[in-house]
Amino acid sequence: MKDLDFSIDIAAPVARVWDCMFDPTAYRDWTRAFAEGSYYEGVWAAGRRIRFLDPKGFGMEAVVDECVLHERLSLRLVGEIKDGRPLPDSRLHDEPAHERYVFSATPAGTQLTVHLQSWDDGFTDFLQTTWPQALRRLKALAESIH
Numbered sequence: 840m841k842d843l844d845f846s847i848d849i850a851a852p853v854a855r856v857w858d859c860m861f862d863p864t865a866y867r868d869w870t871r872a873f874a875e876g877s878y879y880e881g882v883w884a885a886g887r888r889i890r891f892l893d894p895k896g897f898g899m900e901a902v903v904d905e906c907v908l909h910e911r912l913s914l915r916l917v918g919e920i921k922d923g924r925p926l927p928d929s930r931l932h933d934e935p936a937h938e939r940y941v942f943s944a945t946p947a948g949t950q951l952t953v954h955l956q957s958w959d960d961g962f963t964d965f966l967q968t969t970w971p972q973a974l975r976r977l978k979a980l981a982e983s984i985h
Contacts, residue, residue, distance in 0.1 A: 840936075841963055843955040847974040850948040851981040853909045857942055859981040860951075861912075869980055872972035883912065896923035899931075901938075914938040916957075934958070951977070 849856050859865045861883050870877035874893035881889035885906045892898035900918040905911065916936040919929040936957040943950045953970060957963070 840934075840956050840958060843957070843963065843966055843970070845953040845955075845970045845974060846950060847971075847978055848945065848947060848950050849978045849981050853942045853944050853949045856949040856951055856977070856981045857909050859977055860940070865977075865980055869973050869977040872969040872976065889914070890920060892920060892923075897921055900925060910942055912940045930958075949981075 851859075859869070863878070867876070867878050874897075876894040877891065877898075879889055879891050881887055883889065883903060883906055885903050887903050889901050889903060890898060891901065898920045899916050900920060901914040901916045903912065904915050905913040914937065916931055916938065918931050919926045937955070939954040941952045941954070943952070951974065953974070955966060955970075957966070
């Protein structure tokens with residue numbers, strides 16, 4: 840497993856950043872860096888499943904391990920999806936990847952830290968390029984007129 844960390848300072852209150860990150864409409868906007876038309880299905884609540892998909896039906900399935908409103912959210916990625924269907928032989932079944940989002944209040948607004956734990960399988964370069972792009976877009980959304 841490889842650890843990746845990303846952080847961004849956003850001049851907006853924690854609640855605004857949280858809402859922009861997890862609101863279905865805003866999510867479609869800031870996640871364009873990963874795939875145009877990205878969206879999710881599910882509920883951001885502990886113990887619930889979330890599916891992250893692109894318009895072609897490719898994506899990931901995760902379980903929300905922890906959700907503390909306006910503080911932190913942890914996901915365990917447990918499966919891959921192809922053509923809208925779970926892949927039965929996904930290595931995520933045996934070796935889940937993890938994502939953790941931490942929202943910290945600062946004098947200027949919010950510091951958002953994203954911690955990923957995943958395999959070092961060539962996908963790392965993609966994540967190191969796209970997460971900063973996605974976070975810059977999230978910043979722009981959160982800092983726009985409230």
